[in-house]
Amino acid sequence: MSEDVSRVSPSRLATYATCPRKYEYDKEWSVESPEESRRYLDRGLAYHGAIEDTCAWATDQPESPTDDEIQTYAHEAIERRWDEHADRDEYASDAQFAYDRQVAIAGVDAYFAAAGLEHARNSVEQEGWLTCDRGDVHLRGRVDNIVRTDEGLQIIDYKGSLSGIVSGRTHNRIEAHHAGEEYHASILKSVFQAATYIEGAKATEHYEPGMDIEFTFYGVLYNVDRTPGHDGISVEVTGKSRDVGWIYEAHEDTIWSLIDDCYTGIVDGEFTPEPWEEIHENACGDCSYQGMCGDYIGAEVSLDD
Ligand code: SF4
Incomplete structure (x- = not known):
């Protein structure tokens, strides 16, 4: 091609x-959405990275790793990935930062306590x-x-x-x-x-x-x-x-x-933006470009007239 x-x-x-x-x-x-928060993106990068690392490691082992070995590796991987991706400055408090960290670690632990074991091996x-x-x-x-x-x-x-x-x-x-x-x-x-x-x-x-x-x-x-x-x-x-x-x-x-x-x-x-009525009714309300969007502003102005 x-x-x-x-x-x-x-x-x-x-x-x-x-x-x-x-x-x-x-x-x-590439207009940056004004309300884009890095917080959830970074948490996602952390657990995606930990799962990727664990699956790559498990399939690289000469012999199929035990459940325990996979779980230990995954737990260390999410701690390492959290440190790499998460940024304390994106959080309002230490408590909120610690809470999100706990959630990410518990999520990865839970995955590799269940379906994640077979996914990692295969x-x-x-x-x-x-x-x-x-x-x-x-x-x-x-x-x-x-x-x-x-x-x-x-x-x-x-x-x-x-x-x-x-x-x-x-x-x-x-x-x-x-x-x-x-x-x-x-x-x-x-x-x-x-x-x-x-x-x-x-x-x-x-x-x-x-x-x-x-x-x-x-x-x-x-x-x-x-x-x-x-x-x-x-x-x-x-x-x-x-x-x-x-x-x-x-x-x-x-x-x-x-x-x-x-x-x-x-x-x-x-x-x-077509079909306009449907987009205006269903998508504009949640759209972060609303304040700069000519189509939206034009429609609101004519509604106000
Ligand atoms: S505000 Fe503008 S860009 Fe956003 S959904 Fe509405 S028409 Fe589309």
């Missing part, structure tokens, strides 16, 4: 699906780039973990929570959004990721024809219980996984039609 082909990530497609103008500010002009690639070409659409994205399973491959994307991820309850919204009957851009990122990674995995050396490919979101900090005690707050964290491969299969044609529309708009430089 020629070098000048534009590859677009699922996250960029999702921003475009939410509002083309937002995409323009964010990706074309990981074949961490933080790898996957590319996917379908017709005129060229996508590229970075996956957190690819794991070999009895059936084939499992691609895992780690999140803090599972909020905004498509589910058995919300998957029919993909069709309603595509038909223009309802606006559900918030779940599209997860289905665009599923499409890019499932198809992208088929182009890797790990794939063999006939393999089953599962795509799983894993909420590392899915549930956090806080218990106040004499020595401060203790936290207990439970993770949760959600497989979405079946949702991709059930809505494959619709998902690719949505991807095609967003990709074409991006490549053609078409950033008019």
Whole structure:
């Protein structure tokens, strides 16, 4: 494929699906969102880094490591990664900083007390780039973990929570959004990721024809219980996984039609916010570009007239 082909990530497609103008500010002009906080980004970098380090280490060992060895390594990895990524200046107090550190460590410990053990032993690639070409659409994205399973491959994307991820309850919204009957851009990122990674995995050396490919979101900090005690707050964290491969299969044609529309708009430089009524009603309220956005300000002024 020629070098000048534009590859677009699922996250960029999702921003475009939410509002083309937002995409323009964010990706074309790189205008920094004024309310962007580093705090949650850094916590995410810390637990992503610890999981990556642990899986890479486990698969590098000449003999399969024991549960205990994996857990000890993971615990040290999250402490090390926390020190590397977290910044005390982003926090209002020492107590808040210590609390977030405790949550990140408990999340990684909990993951490697459960599903993470098998994921670490069977990981074949961490933080790898996957590319996917379908017709005129060229996508590229970075996956957190690819794991070999009895059936084939499992691609895992780690999140803090599972909020905004498509589910058995919300998957029919993909069709309603595509038909223009309802606006559900918030779940599209997860289905665009599923499409890019499932198809992208088929182009890797790990794939063999006939393999089953599962795509799983894993909420590392899915549930956090806080218990106040004499020595401060203790936290207990439970993770949760959600497989979405079946949702991709059930809505494959619709998902690719949505991807095609967003990709074409991006490549053609078409950033008019359409459908305007739906975007104005559903996306502008949470948008950090509101104060500088001509479309939004223009609409508000005419409403005030
Ligand atoms: S304020 Fe509304 S129209 Fe403007 S970029 Fe944000 S979502 Fe789009």
